[in-house]
Amino acid sequence: MTATDLSAPAPTSTLPGGSTPAGRPVPPRAWRLAGYAALVLAAALLLLPFYWMVMSSLKTNNDVFTIPIKWLPDEVVWRNYVDIWQRSDMTTWLRNTLLLSVMVTFLQVFTGSFAAYGFARIRFPGRNLLFLAYVGTIAVPWQSYMIPQFILMSKLQLSNTLWSIVALQAFGAFGVFLIKQFYETIPEELSEAARVDGLSEFGIYRRIMLPLSRPALASLTLLTFVTTWNDYLGPLIYLRSPDLRTIQLGLNTFISQYNAEYALIMTGSVLSVLPVAVIFLLGQRYFIEGIATTGLKG
Template sequence: MTHMAEDLKASLSKDAARLPDRAPAAEERRRTPRGRSTRERKKRTADVVIYAVLAVLVVGLMVPFIWMVSSSLKENNQVLTVPIQWIPTEFVWSNYTDIWTRIPMMGYLQNSLYLAVIITCLQVLTGSLAAYGFSKVRFPGRDVLFLAYIGTIAVPWQAYMVPQYIMMQNLGLTNSFNALILLQAFGAFGVFLMRQYYMTIPDELCEAARIDGLSEYGIWARVILPLSKPALASLALLTFVNTWNDYMGPFIYLTSNRLWTVQLGLRSFVGQFDAEYAMIMTGSVISVIPILVIFLIGQRYFIQGIATSGMKG
């Protein structure tokens, strides 16, 4: 009996020792919902602040475009009024019909489209091929050569603009589309973008394809390219927009009016003493439409490609 009493006393003392541990645990369980709700409120508040900041930035980015559209529907003397008149007193819709007769706008759009499509296709082809070599083919000095090639991005175009023109002039390619196509068919940025995406593709896929007997070109065409649609769409869109908006390149190499792009064609409304700003804004709105359509078509691939191209270096 004595032993049973001692065991019961020891058991009670152990239970008593556990009680202080259970009390904080129970208190913690009681506090958890309140703590969780506090964290959720803070998270919702942070989300609201982030979305509000993004909304302000979007509005700020849209202001120049809204002003351009508004100016394209005004008389020429109403474009630069102070303060800005966002809604015209009278909408001049005739600007969008007159511009086609004032300048050969259709020809300028066709020239821009031709250059943009050809250069985009070539940059996607050369950039993806070079990126495959720099990411999936092992050869001595690969990384050093890649860094040297990417380093050319830091060299300003004005530094080699004159030597390039002299080379094209000696080759007899000035005043033709061939000069612009040849100079812009290769781009270090495109190689960098595609390589970063290719690095996220497992090397085991290429090794398995080599074991099956595929050549390097076969692996690139049948394995890598089908997996790279987001990166290809991103590069294509960025190249197309850059080529479409290019002004200095066509200005230097294209002297004939029949070869002018839409960016050069808008210079027709700039005179010696004044400029027809309403017509310039009208032409700018028309020139933005092809870019807007292409972006809306490929935005899903574009966003995915930009988001995943920097995941692995």
């Protein structure tokens, strides 16, 4: 044995990537499982209030706020979902809310996508400055101009009508910004080829841009529908007739009349949330795709 052999370090077993057993890294699969567990826990915590609301709608009044909390009703009271329709004007509230939500959502998606096409594809002087000024209105709080808006609606004799809400919310700067960012991810060569073939700008918008922008349009549709459905302050200011109340105004009046009927209040809350939850579940794939791809170039 030579001196070189004596001075050489003893061989050690190695793992893939050069790691030794003493300093073995955590496998990627373990990190992935830990991440999934954390997401499941976070989702459960977020859904816990909704679960409690649904279970409370199936209880009696005395069992809603018991200590300790009863996560399952001792006796399922389906009668609450019958009583809420008999003791309130739920049909009118839901009809008005659905009508407003559908009309406002359609107009915002149409006007937002149409204006976004102009900002994204049409070249005209001052385009960037005008877009910056338009999008800058998002930062202006609504409380600062709601009085002038109310005076304008009163002058136009639209106050205390559903048309006041439709007229005020038919346009939205956020929708224009969202759709414009998505339009810019679509190659300009498609529009140029369509112009060479003789297609008008409106034809390009309708036959090329809209079909390719379904994820962004779905995202804007969901956001606008949920916002309009849950709007409380706007209908409170403009809709004074009981026949024009939305679900949020109707539940507020119902709570003031039946402030001790906790189970019925929870039942009404479930009915107000259920349509939004169903629509979001049906369109969540497009919503996530639209938010994830908006603003990406290439």
